[in-house]
Amino acid sequence: MKITRIEAIPFAIPYRKPLRFASGEVHVAEHVLVRVHTDDGLVGVAEAPPRPFTYGETQESIVAAIDKLFAPEVVGMSALEREAIHARLHRTVGNPTAKAALDMALWDVIGKSLGLPVTELLGGYTDRMRVSHMVGFAAPEQMVAEAERIRAEYGITTFKVKVGRKPYTVDVEACRALRAGLGDDVELYVDGNRGWTASESARALREMSDLGLTLAEELCPADDVLGRRWLVQHSEIPFVADESVTCPGEVTRELLAGAATAISIKTARTGFTTSQRVLFQCEGLGVEVVMGNQIDGQIGTMCSVAFGAAYQLTSQRPGELSNFLDMSDDLLAEPVRISDGTVQVRAQPGIGIDIDPGKLAHYRQDG
Ligand code: MUC
Ligand code: MG
Structure with missing residues (x-):
C-alpha cells in the first residue's frame, strides 16, 4: 500500500444561498479535492475547505502546501504508516485543512484496502x-x-x-x-x-x-x-x-x-x-x-x-x-x-465517497 501520487485539485461550486456569519461569508465553495494513489491501484479521497477568516488558508495555499510540502514528504511511504505520516505532516506548522484532507484520504485508502468502512x-x-x-x-x-x-x-x-x-x-x-x-x-x-x-x-x-x-x-x-x-x-x-x-x-x-x-x-x-x-x-x-x-x-x-x-x-x-x-x-x-x-453512514469500504467524473471535470479549476 505504497503511496505513489497525491493530487490536490481546486474546484469551485457556487452556493445557491450564501452563508453569512460574524467572521465572514461564503458564496462559492472553492475547495480542494485531495486524492491519494497507491501502488495497488487504490485511490483515497477527501476535500479541504479554505477558510481564510479562520485558519488563514486559501485554495491556492492548500494546493501549494500539498504539492510542495506534504506530497514530497509522504510519497513512497505506506499508507499504514499513520503515525510517521502524522509526524512528517506536523513538521510544517499551520495548514490544518490541507493536513486534515490528506489524513482522511489516507484513511479512505486503508478502508478500501481492507474492504471495510472507515467508520x-x-x-x-x-x-x-x-x-x-x-x-x-x-x-x-x-x-x-x-x-x-x-x-x-x-x-x-x-x-x-x-x-x-x-x-x-x-x-x-x-x-x-x-x-x-x-x-x-x-x-x-x-x-x-x-x-x-x-x-x-x-x-x-x-x-x-x-x-x-x-x-x-x-x-x-x-x-x-x-x-x-x-x-x-x-x-x-x-x-x-x-x-x-x-x-x-x-x-x-x-x-x-x-x-x-x-x-x-x-x-x-x-x-x-x-x-x-x-x-x-x-x-x-x-x-x-x-x-x-x-x-x-x-x-x-x-x-x-x-x-x-x-x-x-x-x-x-x-x-x-x-x-x-x-x-x-x-x-x-x-x-x-x-x-x-x-x-x-455508508456501508461501503472507505469513507463512502465516489466522485462523479463528469462533475469533477466541470467544476475543477486547474485546466
Ligand atoms: C462555525 O461553526 O463557526 C464559520 C466559520 C468557521 O470557522 O466555521 C463556520 C461554522
Ligand atoms: Mg463555530
Missing part, C-alpha cells in the same frame, strides 16, 4: 448521525422561514443560530423570533464567531435566558483572555470552543484556562487522526463535544458522519451536517441524503 475502523459505534442545521445571518422572518423549511423538508429539529452582529440586540431579536416561530420542541443554540465582546455576550445571554438555548459557541475572542474566562464562568450553558481549538494543545489550553467548557470537533481541520486525539482528551476530561461543520461540501460531510457515528460521545448530540444543502451542486456520484433529521 467501523474508527469505532463503529452507530450507523447514523442526527443533524443540526446552521442558520446564517438574515432578517428574523427569513431565518424563521429557513428553519421551518428545513424542519419540514428534512425533519431537522436542532438549529445553530449565527449571532455576533452589532448591536447584539439584532441577534437577540432573531433568536426570539426563532423560538416563537418554531415552538419549544426544537433545540436552539448560538455561535458568535468571535463577533461580540465578553460583556456584549453576557448581556445577550442574559436577555436570551428565557429561550432555552443549549450551547453558546465562540461568542467573543479567546484572545480576550480574562474577559473570556469571566464570560465562561458566568455562562449557565456549556461554552463551546470552535476556531480557538484547532489542535489538541489548544483544546487543553482553552479548557484548563476556563475559556471553554465544550469542544467543537471538525474533521475538516483535524482529520480523523487528530480528531481522535481531541475526542479522547474531551472524554478524559469530561466535556461535551459537538461535531461541527467547516461549511463542508458533501465530501467533507461524509467525513464528519464517518467520524461522528464512530463514537458514543460524538453521536450523542446532533452534528452540524447540512451546510451542503445550500450548494448548487456537488461532486458526489451518490448525493448525501438527510431524512427524518438523520444521515446514515
